[in-house]
Amino acid sequence: MLKYLDEYRDKDLAQNLVAQINYASKKSIRIMEVCGGHTMAIRKYGIQNLLPPTIKLLSGPGCPVCVTSRSFIDKAIAYSAMPDIIITTYGDLMRVPGTSSSLLKEKARGADVRIVVSTLDAVKIAKENPEKTVIFLGIGFETTTPPTAIAVLEASKIKLKNFLILSAHKLMPPAMAALIDEGTLIDAYIGPGHVSTIAGSKIYKPLVNQYDISVVISGFEPVDILQSIWMLVKQIESGIPSVEIQYSRAVSQEGNLKAQNLVNDVFEPCTAFWRGLGAIPKSGLKLKPEYNSFEAESLLPLEIAEKPEPKGCLCGQILKGQKIPTDCKLFGKTCTPEKPVGACMVSDEGTCAAYFKYNDY
Amino acid sequence: MCLSVPAKILNIEGSNAKATVGGSIINVSLQLVENIEIGDYVLVHTGFALEKIDAKTARETLAMLTSMVEENPEDMIRFIEI
Numbered sequence: 001m002l003k004y005l006d007e008y009r010d011k012d013l014a015q016n017l018v019a020q021i022n023y024a025s026k027k028s029i030r031i032m033e034v035c036g037g038h039t040m041a042i043r044k045y046g047i048q049n050l051l052p053p054t055i056k057l058l059s060g061p062g063c064p065v066c067v068t069s070r071s072f073i074d075k076a077i078a079y080s081a082m083p084d085i086i087i088t089t090y091g092d093l094m095r096v097p098g099t100s101s102s103l104l105k106e107k108a109r110g111a112d113v114r115i116v117v118s119t120l121d122a123v124k125i126a127k128e129n130p131e132k133t134v135i136f137l138g139i140g141f142e143t144t145t146p147p148t149a150i151a152v153l154e155a156s157k158i159k160l161k162n163f164l165i166l167s168a169h170k171l172m173p174p175a176m177a178a179l180i181d182e183g184t185l186i187d188a189y190i191g192p193g194h195v196s197t198i199a200g201s202k203i204y205k206p207l208v209n210q211y212d213i214s215v216v217i218s219g220f221e222p223v224d225i226l227q228s229i230w231m232l233v234k235q236i237e238s239g240i241p242s243v244e245i246q247y248s249r250a251v252s253q254e255g256n257l258k259a260q261n262l263v264n265d266v267f268e269p270c271t272a273f274w275r276g277l278g279a280i281p282k283s284g285l286k287l288k289p290e291y292n293s294f295e296a297e298s299l300l301p302l303e304i305a306e307k308p309e310p311k312g313c314l315c316g317q318i319l320k321g322q323k324i325p326t327d328c329k330l331f332g333k334t335c336t337p338e339k340p341v342g343a344c345m346v347s348d349e350g351t352c353a354a355y356f357k358y359n360d361y
Numbered sequence: 362m363c364l365s366v367p368a369k370i371l372n373i374e375g376s377n378a379k380a381t382v383g384g385s386i387i388n389v390s391l392q393l394v395e396n397i398e399i400g401d402y403v404l405v406h407t408g409f410a411l412e413k414i415d416a417k418t419a420r421e422t423l424a425m426l427t428s429m430v431e432e433n434p435e436d437m438i439r440f441i442e443i
C-alpha cells in the first residue's frame with residue numbers, strides 16, 4: 001500500500017496531469033477547496049503554480065479550528081475557570097484565540113485543560129475522576145462527529161454522570177451552499193476527502209442540482225489533487241456538472257453507514273455559528289433530547305455572545321474565499337504561527353498558516 | 362486535526378486494534394468499521410478507523426492515469442509546443 005502512496009507523489013505522473021490540465025482548460029474558472037488538508041497539500045506542493053492562468057484556486061472554510069467561533073472558545077475558557085472542571089480537547093484548539101485569552105494561556109494559569117487524541121480518552125478521564133466534571137470540546141465536521149457520538153454512547157452505557165460535551169460540530173454542505181448564496185464566485189469545489197469517507201459523495205448532490213456547481217472528492221497526495229482538478233476542468237468544459245469521486249480508495253457514494261447511523265442516533269441538526277460566515281441554519285449538530293444530560297450548555301448554562309474578530313484580522317473574509325492572507329496587514333508581522341492573532345494562523349490546516357509555512361506568497 | 366493516516370492492522374482484540382503507521386505502533390478503535398482483518402489498511406482519524414483503504418482501487422487509479430497519459434501523447438506534445 002505504501003508503495004502506492006509513493007506513486008501518488010510521482011513527479012512524472014504529476015507532470016503529465018499538469019500537461020493534461022493545461023491542454024483541457026479553456027474557460028476561466030474558480031475552484032475552492034473546503035478541507036484544510038487540501039489547503040495544506042496545495043500550498044506544500046505549490047500546485048497553484050503548476051496550473052494555467054485560467055484556473056484560480058481558493059481556500060474555503062475547511063479548517064475545523066478556524067471556523068470555530070470565538071464565543072465557543074470563550075465558553076470553554078469560562079468553564080475552565082469553574083471549580084472542579086476538567087476541559088478535554090484536541091490539541092489544535094489550545095492556541096485558538098478567544099476574545100481575551102486562549103485555552104493554553106488558561107492552562108498556564110492553572111486551569112485543568114487536557115489534550116486528548118481520542119474521544120475515548122476523555123471518557124476515561126471522566127471515569128478516573130468521579131469527583132470532577134469532564135467537558136469534551138466537540139469540534140469538527142462529519143469526520144470527527146462519529147467519535148464524539150461513540151463517546152456519548154459509551155458514557156451513557158456506563159452511566160457516567162460527570163461527562164459533558166460542548167458541541168461545535170458542523171456539517172459541510174450547508175456552509176458550501178452559504179458561500180455561494182453570499183456571492184463568493186465559485187465554479188467548482190474540491191470535495192473534502194475524509195468528510196466524504198464518512199458521509200459519502202451523496203451529500204453534495206443537492207448542491208450540484210441547486211447551484212450547477214461541479215464537485216470532485218479528492219485524496220491528499222499531489223497526484224490526487226491534480227487529477228481532481230483535471231476532472232473538474234473536464235466537467236466544466238463539457239458543461240455538465242456532477243459529483244465525482246477521485247478518492248475512490250477511501251470514499252464511496254454511500255459513505256460509512258455505521259458511522260452515519262451512530263451520529264443520527266445521538267445528534268440532531270441545529271443552527272451553528274461559523275467564524276466568518278455567521279449563523280447558518282441546520283449546519284451544526286447538537287445532542288438529541290434523550291442525551292441532554294451530557295450537554296454542557298444545558299447543565300451549566302452560560303451567556304456568552306459572539307464578539308467581532310480582532311482589529312485588522314481578515315479571517316472572516318479569508319474563510320469565505322474573498323480575501324487571501326497576504327491581503328491582511330498583520331500577516332507575517334504581528335500575526336505568525338508562534339503568535340497567532342486570528343484562528344486561520346493557528347492550525348497547520350489554516351489558510352494563513354499554510355501560506356506562511358510554505359512561503360507561497 | 363483533520364489529518365488522517367493510513368495504518369496497517371497488526372492485531373485485533375474485540376473492537377480495538379494495534380496498527381503501524383510509519384514505523385510506530387498505535388491503538389485504533391474499530392467501532393466505526395466492519396469486517397476488518399489483520400493486514401488491512403485503514404484510514405485512522407483521532408484514534409478511530411474511518412474506513413478500509415481499498416488497495417485495489419488505488420492500483421486501478423494509478424494504472425488508469427498512467428495509461429491515459431500513454432494514450433494521449435499527441436495532446437502532451439501539443440501542449441509542450443505551446
Ligand code: SF4
Pocket residue numbers: 312313314315318325328329330331332335336340341342343344345352
Ligand atoms: S494573517 Fe492573522 S490576523 Fe490576518 S487574517 Fe490571517 S489569522 Fe487573521
